[in-house]
Amino acid sequence: MAIIEYNTKKGIKKIINKIKQLETIERKKIIKAISEARDKGDLSENSEYDAAKEAQKILELKIFNLKLKLSNTRLIEISKxxxxxxxxxxxxxxxxxxxxxxxxxxxxxxxxxxxxxxxxxxxxxxxxxxxxxxxxxxxxxxxxxxxxxxxxxxxxxx
CATH class of the missing domain: 3.10.50.30 (Transcription elongation factor, GreA/GreB, C-terminal domain)
Incomplete structure (x- = not known):
């Protein structure tokens, strides 16, 4: 069962901006690191490639968790x-x-x-x-x- 979290417009915008930053800037960095590691040859013993793929998994998990959090967030008006x-x-x-x-x-x-x-x-x-x-x-x-x-x-x- 999902936990509902209440937040302000500012707090919700902060979550949205973090998701955008991870999906654009951070994801591009990891894709570049994977590509560069792949270009170095044999992937079976390529620690740079393994590290980049692990970083990709961690990033995708962060994005997933933030989107889940956002979907369970409800707007609260401070004035009310x-x-x-x-x-x-x-x-x-x-x-x-x-x-x-x-x-x-x-x-x-x-x-x-x-x-x-x-x-x-x-x-x-x-x-x-x-x-x-x-x-x-x-x-x-x-x-x-x-x-x-x-x-x-x-x-x-x-």
Missing amino acids: ISTSQVSIFTKVKIKNIDNGNYQNYTLVPESESNIKKNKISINSPIAIGLIGKKIGDIISIKLPNNKIINLKLIKIKI
Whole structure:
């Protein structure tokens, strides 16, 4: 069963552009490498040819996976997202109850996550714990290292 992913127009365009880049530029490079390796003679002991063919398989798999992802992506209008509860593309302010620290995050699709910009994947433990929660809710989240953190949801915005 395919996993439906929600994304913005910008995110969808990014996937489309990546597919185009792989299908045109990268595919041409690999075809050229295969051709050059083939011109060197006996293919049975031609490591350059084998490497180029392997690169071709990897590239085609990447293209296939991106097209599959695109076919399972649904457009979401950020302006229509409610701030009454946490969902994808909402920005949240949370307080770590254990140490008093505050943190701001934006919940985004996996492909857009960037911890340096405080954009966390919707599939991350923190995001999973926050989805559907409302301002004032207390959430206990088990991290991959088995540590449990206690958070309070302070703010939700777009």
